[in-house]
Amino acid sequence: MPRGCVLKTSDQLPVNAIDANIITDVTTGEMYLLYGSFWGGCHMLLLDRETGLAAEEGIGTCVARRPQWMSGAIEGPYMIYNPDTGYYYLFVSYGSLKTDYNIRVGRSRTITGPFHDINGRDLSDIDDSDNSVGFMIACGYRWNDGVPYMAPGHNSVLRNADGEWFLVYHIREQNFRRTPEPSTMQIRKMFWTPDGWPVASAEPYSGEISQPIPEELLLGHYERIQLTPSLPQGVQCSVPMKLDKDHYYECCSIQGSWSADNDQSVVITYGDRREHLIASAAWDHELNQETIILTGKTDHGIAIWAKKVAPLS
Numbered sequence: 001m002p003r004g005c006v007l008k009t010s011d012q013l014p015v016n017a018i019d020a021n022i023i024t025d026v027t028t029g030e031m032y033l034l035y036g037s038f039w040g041g042c043h044m045l046l047l048d049r050e051t052g053l054a055a056e057e058g059i060g061t062c063v064a065r066r067p068q069w070m071s072g073a074i075e076g077p078y079m080i081y082n083p084d085t086g087y088y089y090l091f092v093s094y095g096s097l098k099t100d101y102n103i104r105v106g107r108s109r110t111i112t113g114p115f116h117d118i119n120g121r122d123l124s125d126i127d128d129s130d131n132s133v134g135f136m137i138a139c140g141y142r143w144n145d146g147v148p149y150m151a152p153g154h155n156s157v158l159r160n161a162d163g164e165w166f167l168v169y170h171i172r173e174q175n176f177r178r179t180p181e182p183s184t185m186q187i188r189k190m191f192w193t194p195d196g197w198p199v200a201s202a203e204p205y206s207g208e209i210s211q212p213i214p215e216e217l218l219l220g221h222y223e224r225i226q227l228t229p230s231l232p233q234g235v236q237c238s239v240p241m242k243l244d245k246d247h248y249y250e251c252c253s254i255q256g257s258w259s260a261d262n263d264q265s266v267v268i269t270y271g272d273r274r275e276h277l278i279a280s281a282a283w284d285h286e287l288n289q290e291t292i293i294l295t296g297k298t299d300h301g302i303a304i305w306a307k308k309v310a311p312l313s
Contacts, residue, residue, distance in 0.1 A: 006054050015040035015059045023079045025111045037075035041065025044112050063113045064092050064123035076154035085196040090115045093153030100233040101151035104134025118301035131231040137200045137303050140235035141225050146286025148174035150235050165190035167200045174235055191278045191295055202293040202305035206283035212263030213279040218243050221310040227303040241306055274299045
């Protein structure tokens with residue numbers, strides 16, 4: 001039976017009390033309400049564990065926000081704790097669900113932050129002149145074939161009994177009409193990089209299971225998408241990439257090398273750059289065929305998606 005209102009806001013207050021969810025401190029057992037959208041950013045409010053009502057006065061601690069010249073566009077906060085890394089991870093959606101929605105992540109050893117991105121920037125820092133704060137793990141994308149998509153966001157994260165992680169969010173087909181169609185849901189597997197950052201699978205989940213990928217199966221022609229923050233956040237298109245014999249790597253005019261560290265880890269090196277990617281089996285929803293995907297990030301903190309589209313000729 002309802003006991004009362006935890007927090008009520010209006011347009012006249014500095015915060016917007018929507019998109020709420022609850023997270024528990026794994027050390028103290030204290031419970032917090034995580035909430036917020038647009039003006040004022042996202043906040044954490046301490047709860048009374050017995051009543052579920054607010055245990056502190058005010059609006060709580062700000063954990064993420066954006067500059068007002070970006071319309072303060074941040075919402076849908078969701079937090080998880082990963083016992084394997086010892087970090088709390090704060091997921092937020094930047095932008096508008098009608099145009100440039102994208103999912104960013106920060107992490108902290110403590111539940112109320114501060115939450116820093118992969119380059120050490122605080123998610124509550126409004127000095128973000130180039131839209132680069134937050135590790136972006138999903139944005140609008142377009143493979144060479146099939147339906148292009150835009151505005152993924154407002155996510156949740158699930159972990160099943162087998163210890164596998166999944167990213168759940170809504171998304172829409174790419175169009176910028178004033179009255180777009182309703183969003184649909186996508187679910188992607190979520191992997192963890194060696195330095196403890198989450199990355200989303202390059203293809204939506206289709207029931208595939210984790211399995212070793214022999215090195216010879218990695219050889220082939222790929223499409224690659226680099227999830228680079230932009231201003232405004234656009235739809236990222238794929239470019240050709242190749243993992244060739246003798247560990248030769250090619251992506252457009254870039255030449256380098258690649259290696260397979262183990263059955264699921266691929267390292268790509270070119271110039272002074274290094275990328276750590278996770279290989280997995282997947283279903284290619286655009287080409288309607290089985291494939292191998294690579295998911296990971298550059299050493300400069302940019303997420304990478306790639307999928308194999310053809311064997312070597």
